[in-house]
Amino acid sequence: MLAIALGAAQLVLALLFLFAGLPKVLGRGLDRWAGFDALPRPLTVLxxxxxxAGSLALVLPPLLGRLPWVTPLAAGGLAVVTLMAAGFHLRADERLRALETVLWALLCGTVAVGRWDLLATGPDLGAALLAPVIGVLLVGLGVNLVAILRAPGASPVDS
Structure with a gap:
């Protein structure tokens, strides 16, 4: 059950970060993203x-059966990037969007902890804890997304 929950979370996160990163690299649609108009273009591309890269590192190692230790490192790195993104939303006084990014960061962190055994021997929190945490985070993200979309003047692409 834990392997399925982690795999599903990795797939959802990979799609999220792929589609969040592409506009930043391509330079299209950045006006829909909070705070990027104030950043230098090279930083936005980075x-x-x-x-x-993080989205690919979440799914390619398990699919290719090579370099499995990359997955928990990618999930941890994406958690850090996402927590920093929450600062943009807080600065723009977008509390629901800040909460959403924190929930995404928690999901990334949960994947990092769940896949930590691929990196080294470490603490094992076990499926009894991690699978429900992933479920709660996904439900929380869904509820938060509905709240964002129902907010006055909300647009589905404003994240």
């Missing part, structure tokens, strides 16, 4: 490239 952030987008990191998100794309």
């Amino acid at each position: 952030i987008g490239a990191a998100e794309i």
Whole structure:
């Protein structure tokens, strides 16, 4: 059950970060993203490239059966990038979006902890804890997304 929950979380995160990173690298649609108009273009491209690389590192090692230790490192790195993104939303006084990014970061962190055994021997929190945490985070993200979309003046692409 834990392997399925982690795999599903990795797939969802990989798609999220792929589609979040592409506009930053390509330079299209950045006006829809909070705070990127104030960043230098090279920094925006670097952030987008990191998100794309992280998304690939979440799914390619398990699919290829090589370098499995990359997955928990990518998940941890994406958690850090996502927590920093919450600062953009807080600065723009977008509390629901800040909460959403924190939830995404928690999901990344949960994948990092769940896949930590691929990196080294370490503490094992076990499936009894991690699978429900992933479920709660996914439900929380869904509820938060509905709240964002129902907010006055909300647009589905404003994240």
